[in-house]
Amino acid sequence: MKKILPMKYPEITSYSIQSNVLSIIANYEETLPWYHSHFVQLCCDKQSLMIGFTDWAHNDTIFVPRQHVDNSLIKIKWESNICEFLINSINLDFYNYFYIDEYYIPDSNAYQSYKFVHNVFVYGYDIEEEIFFIAGSLKDGKYMFTRCTFTELENAYQSVSPIEDLLGGVSMYKYKKISVDFDLNFVVNSIIEYLYSKNSFQYDKRLHIYKDQFIYGISVYQHLDDYLSRLLHGEDKKIDKRPFHALWDHKKCMLSRIKYMGTNNLLKNADRLFVKYQIIERETLYHRNSILKYSLTKNKDVVEKIRHGINRLVENEMTLLNCFLESITPL
Template identity: 30%
Template structure:
């Protein structure tokens, strides 16, 4: 076979490579909705990493019932003559290849030919005649996109990735699990997630249990404090957190509509409308942050801060109302 491209779709969450990878593979499957809506509720700021995430970020792919996952030590792929041969073998057997590659060698990244940076990359196809590898990643503008490069680029980017840390050196094979029984909505898990979000309660983390985090609505206070305390420096804002907060609201709208549809939420239309309003408000705030990074000024920073506090306060009221009816 000279060409094979596995199916990928535009993910509805993509702030993190993990969400983009997971959902680009399975988001066409309507069966995933109950699982998606039962998760992706709590948010956290990981102090040790200075990054904002959905909860259980580290093992969402591990626990997803619609994906089969196999993890390989990178040394095992030396059984193939080249990384190219390994990719072809995996794709031919309907496995997506998800692994860290060095962006220095891959066109389309801001680091291309400038600096080394290992980052998770999803490889989903190849074309031998065109000397092309198909992959997805957060590209130079931060957006999760489908792109291509040559086999030479991919070979070079793989050769650089040999580190002692397992999560970087491993290679993960992903395959859609079409035999999974339909997952039903987990009402108790949703309630627990909403309560943890509302009261900023610590979540259980079996992988990084010693990592310091800020949870739930307290994330807004933390972000607001960072903005307030750095006014004099006029810092560039990390767009990822604003995008995450917007995607969090976008998904809440979808969740409430689904819960209303299956009669798991009582008299939900007003809740859905308020959730939609917060979705729009979060999207506008994200765009304000984008504009601020192009043209920084204190007034814009103060406006962004006011919007964050407003969103946080309205979300608190919304969560209380949802919990009273679910």
């Protein structure tokens, strides 16, 4: 017996918790209006380099509501047999998200080398081959779809102690078909908040507690520039590609939004805007690749070039986004 739930490689791959959900909804055309209405505004924790979309609050979207099963129930009901639990869950069309020790997962850098507790997303199984189909940020931090054996996943699950398990069980996701319209006003407001670095959490009671914790919008580039300056002067030794990858995700999302809005007659001059924004997307990818190059060469000229390139990119993006706002066709 074999069952694999639908998964499609997502546009956003910065952080697996978000990529997992987007891998589900990317299979369904009815989710496109919602998707292109979101993922505009960026935020960054002041104490770290964690740049991401403010929409991280949508890890469980209206299309994929989340349920949770505590490890204590798995222990009682399934005698801690995670494989049996997962097979039962997948048979009911649930995707499963939980923490494992990647020491036991072949496509991880930690495989048979060191303990590394991280999350995994299980979306299918094959009983004859005794394998699970999994997704996550695995080898070199790259988000991927791969597989592991029943034994490997069982060992990986059992190796995580209660204090290491941030979920304390398994989060389960199941697709729910809902009709949602494109929210043009939300897009406009999000772009304005991005351009003027406004706090996008201030109106959301759930997230208001984070109002002073984050930097928003275009200001995240200044935070990134400060980090690059510390790298240049030897004040920071950690080379972190994640913020650069997150910025590339942002540009890819903007490109697909321009294309979507143009196709649906919501944006004048969409083709011209697409071509110009494509240049920004390619430059952002270049910066992402350059920081990887620096991690190998330690050539500080590379960092200096990234800093100059990002400063030009910010100016060009602000100009282009203002043109974008002027080109919007009212509903």
